[in-house]
Amino acid sequence: MAASELAGPGITPGSPAVTTNTSRRFSRRDFLKASSLGGVALSLAGCGSGSAGNGRQLSFWSVTPFVDAVNDLLPRTVSTVADRLGIEVDFQMIPNEQQAARFQTAAESGQLPDLFMLEEVEIPRYSGRGLLSPAVRDAYARIGEEHGPWVPSAEDLATIGADVVAVPFVLQPWMAYYRQDLFDRAGVQVPVTGTLDDLLRAAQAVHDPAGGVQGLAVPMSDADAPGHIGVVNWLFGGGWQNEQGELTIDTPQNLAALTWYTDLYTRHRVVPQDATSYAPVSNNTAYLNGQAAFIVNTGSVMTSLRDERPDIYETTVVGPWPEGPGGGPAMATGGAAIMIAETSENTGLAIDFIAELYREEHLRPILEVWGAEGFPVLERYADMPLFTDDPRLRQITETIVPVARSDYWPGESSPAYSEVFAENAGNVGQMLTSICVSGVPPQEALAGLAAVAHRASERFGG
Amino acid sequence: MLGWLFTAPALVVLAVAVGYPLLLAIWYSFHQKIFGLPAEFVGLGNFLANIADPRFRNAVVTTVIYTVVAVAFKCCIGFAVALLLNREFPMRGVLRSLILLSWALPEIAVVLGWNWLLNSQWGALNLVLTRLGIINENVYWLSDPGLVLPTVIAVDVWRTFPFFTIVILAGLQNINKELYEAAAVDGASAVRRFWHITLPQVVPVLSVALVLATIWNLNDFATIWFLTRGGPGTSTEVLSIYTYQVAFSSLNDLGRAASVSTLAMPLLALLIVLLVKVSRRREAEV
Numbered sequence: 001m002a003a004s005e006l007a008g009p010g011i012t013p014g015s016p017a018v019t020t021n022t023s024r025r026f027s028r029r030d031f032l033k034a035s036s037l038g039g040v041a042l043s044l045a046g047c048g049s050g051s052a053g054n055g056r057q058l059s060f061w062s063v064t065p066f067v068d069a070v071n072d073l074l075p076r077t078v079s080t081v082a083d084r085l086g087i088e089v090d091f092q093m094i095p096n097e098q099q100a101a102r103f104q105t106a107a108e109s110g111q112l113p114d115l116f117m118l119e120e121v122e123i124p125r126y127s128g129r130g131l132l133s134p135a136v137r138d139a140y141a142r143i144g145e146e147h148g149p150w151v152p153s154a155e156d157l158a159t160i161g162a163d164v165v166a167v168p169f170v171l172q173p174w175m176a177y178y179r180q181d182l183f184d185r186a187g188v189q190v191p192v193t194g195t196l197d198d199l200l201r202a203a204q205a206v207h208d209p210a211g212g213v214q215g216l217a218v219p220m221s222d223a224d225a226p227g228h229i230g231v232v233n234w235l236f237g238g239g240w241q242n243e244q245g246e247l248t249i250d251t252p253q254n255l256a257a258l259t260w261y262t263d264l265y266t267r268h269r270v271v272p273q274d275a276t277s278y279a280p281v282s283n284n285t286a287y288l289n290g291q292a293a294f295i296v297n298t299g300s301v302m303t304s305l306r307d308e309r310p311d312i313y314e315t316t317v318v319g320p321w322p323e324g325p326g327g328g329p330a331m332a333t334g335g336a337a338i339m340i341a342e343t344s345e346n347t348g349l350a351i352d353f354i355a356e357l358y359r360e361e362h363l364r365p366i367l368e369v370w371g372a373e374g375f376p377v378l379e380r381y382a383d384m385p386l387f388t389d390d391p392r393l394r395q396i397t398e399t400i401v402p403v404a405r406s407d408y409w410p411g412e413s414s415p416a417y418s419e420v421f422a423e424n425a426g427n428v429g430q431m432l433t434s435i436c437v438s439g440v441p442p443q444e445a446l447a448g449l450a451a452v453a454h455r456a457s458e459r460f461g462g
Numbered sequence: 463m464l465g466w467l468f469t470a471p472a473l474v475v476l477a478v479a480v481g482y483p484l485l486l487a488i489w490y491s492f493h494q495k496i497f498g499l500p501a502e503f504v505g506l507g508n509f510l511a512n513i514a515d516p517r518f519r520n521a522v523v524t525t526v527i528y529t530v531v532a533v534a535f536k537c538c539i540g541f542a543v544a545l546l547l548n549r550e551f552p553m554r555g556v557l558r559s560l561i562l563l564s565w566a567l568p569e570i571a572v573v574l575g576w577n578w579l580l581n582s583q584w585g586a587l588n589l590v591l592t593r594l595g596i597i598n599e600n601v602y603w604l605s606d607p608g609l610v611l612p613t614v615i616a617v618d619v620w621r622t623f624p625f626f627t628i629v630i631l632a633g634l635q636n637i638n639k640e641l642y643e644a645a646a647v648d649g650a651s652a653v654r655r656f657w658h659i660t661l662p663q664v665v666p667v668l669s670v671a672l673v674l675a676t677i678w679n680l681n682d683f684a685t686i687w688f689l690t691r692g693g694p695g696t697s698t699e700v701l702s703i704y705t706y707q708v709a710f711s712s713l714n715d716l717g718r719a720a721s722v723s724t725l726a727m728p729l730l731a732l733l734i735v736l737l738v739k740v741s742r743r744r745e746a747e748v
Binding site for chain 2: 028032035036100101104107108125126129130131209210212221272273274275276277279286289291419424425426427430433434436437438452459
């Protein structure tokens, strides 16, 4: 066939319309095939396991601490430990507001990381669902042997009943912060060593919203509930559970505590109006901005004050919640601990990683930057100069630690308790906002929380 | 056959990323699925529990108010701005680009910016209003139950009215200028020209925009979440926020959360059918 016939009518061979390119062109079918192969390849690449099972890799998630210096140091420390062990560690710090969705979704899909660190009250939720590996006991025992003994309250952090479910990493006592300069101007001595009513009178004396100062910047939301309504319950002789670990919500003592606490907002109005929307960092920010005379938080605020607001740091004193009709003074202590996922295929490596992480060369610098928010879980660090020489930290040790109680006091940690009172569970916040925003009577709101607790007890025992 | 082959990759992605989760969600909605525990069949239990839950009913009402009011304002403001931008004036092109900015910027960045502006203690809005003497003390834009929903709606309207502006402007520019000239010759006022010429010509594109905006507002999550997380209390808790809270907070029940979405499906399907009908009518007219 002549070239002219191949080219078609009106086309002259050799003319620009006739191509003599003999290379294979990328056709539409080729494009479809390539797209399909690409799609399959992308899908396979995305189907990765959260828990790497190829021997020398670990995945490790941690909640994001509230101290910037720790957020900076912790990833570097993890990397150093990984290098030391000759492994790869995929380390992620999960922001507080994403914690529930990320961890629960991962758990639901069987993709929990090999290691994860959570705050104390969250831990039993995972234990109660069989999501934690018993291999963590070996890590706990090994740390105790090599670097121990453990601080007694750290043992509470790690156990549910007699079972070790986690390796404690840091203790986080709560504390009440007072702006001494503001209270001095009002002629009030702080920290308040009298009663809750004395605290209320002190707050009323300094409350000056027009001048930008709130008397008591306490949340009326889920934020920081263990250090607020949880402790106030104790001061009225109540508590969320009894010594036997039974959830005891709807009691006269708890009702009295709840009424006193929410009256701060609804009746006495010494609490900022936006306290019903407080996030975990809201009262931190209010205090750091000089807009709160009193807050309760962990030592994260102390560390931030030292670094960012030395003027307020100098004029801050700390103490526990003062005495109430049912007892006190008192304060809560929480913490954070590391767990190994039941789905992990690298439990041996995970144990080695934890053991290496707890070596003094790694842990001491972390404690030094964590400062007031991160108290040691091992006795050997209790006499670090940071905790003995710093006057603020010494104040914490002298005035707060002696009256500090586990979040679960007078009972012990349990899945049912965690189910109701984990900060991300939203139940306490719903109770408080229903009173403060919707005008629901405290008794009715408390009954609502009791119903939630009843469901949790049926499901998880306790 | 070739058409199916071309669409096959997209269909596969749709089936995996949309179809499977949709079917799984419907399946979940008939089960109690607490995270970490096996699913238990509960039949219609989740749906009945939702209907009986005052918090769910509150979320429905809040969603309807949020959607209707926000879409109405967006439509009116978008229309007004489109009419303005349809005129000839200096730097019209620059103004068109600036108007689009709020819609073009990433949603989360914009909403977080508004969150800071509206902060009752140190937000710039209270500072400016105080300096201007308009207010004497800080306004709790995002924590006053009476103010928070209008505030959230205002932020949404500010962010998304440009969509209406662009759509309506495109419709306005397709109107034959001779119609206006003829009407002017006949002595029609501006209002009559708008009512009898502009509006009928723009209705097809406006209908599409209204249906789309309604669907988007019904599903809105990020704007409200990053402003208020549905608070204070449940003042701004729309269905999407309620679903999230049920799934990851209070009840931890994925089944109950999925049933909320399943309940909303018929309404959304109706809106999509409406959208398709309006679009097809528009294509036929063209």
